[in-house]
Amino acid sequence: MKLLPPQPFTLEGDHRAILLLHGFTGSTKDVKKLGQYLNKQGYTCHAPMYRGHGVSPEEILKYGAKYWWEDVTRGYHHLKDLGYEEIAxxxxxxxxxxxxxxGAEFPVKGVVAMCAPIKRRTKEGLFERLYNYAKVYKQFEGKDEKQIAEELEALKELPREAIVEVQKMIQHTSEEIEEIHAPTLVLQGELDDSIYRESAPYIYETVETDAKELIWYHNSGHIITLGKEREKVFADTLHFLDELDWSENVKKNKLHA
Incomplete structure (x- = not known):
């Protein structure tokens, strides 16, 4: 069975723009419900898809962090090109x-980092995530157990430069966090793996702003935007965004005049 890949999305609202970013092996589905929630409260939301994501797991290994970072920066500039001057x-x-x-490299109104593994994952840990994604994806494709087992073995033999790139990018970003001066909200599930639970307080302590908060979700794991406490995650994110120093009205360019 051919699966339809998730797509980027833009939900237009007022002048307050939000760039929404999904995870490794994830897709815009990670943040779609959050985007819809924020859009109902007036926010414009845009979520890019990283190359190789949302399709077969083998595609992910054809790319890497530099390509995905390009997709992120394109998403930021997409909002700018549409005329949005204020972006969180x-x-x-x-x-x-x-x-x-x-947040460290571009002008932003605010930063919300959820379950971010800034205390580096091992290459094996990242591959395990890819392997688990591959198993589920191939089951959804309707492949039999023998074919799935063969394809998973073949996956183990593929080059892993993409995963090494992710590690390097995480390390580089950990050295940039102190460049963040915008208000920052750190959200973390208490049932998540230790690498994420250790990262949350590190991020909170390292960002160079007094306007920061760390919130824990006692009954949540990793993708808290889809977990059992997602409504609280959405509400906390909205409260943070509502408290930012947005302009009363920012005129957009001629495309939206």
């Missing part, structure tokens, strides 16, 4: 790392 950035997992990188 929100991301989960690897998207949370990209969120911190955007």
């Amino acid at each position: 950035v929100v991301g989960i997992s690897l998207g949370g790392v990209f969120t911190l990188k955007v």
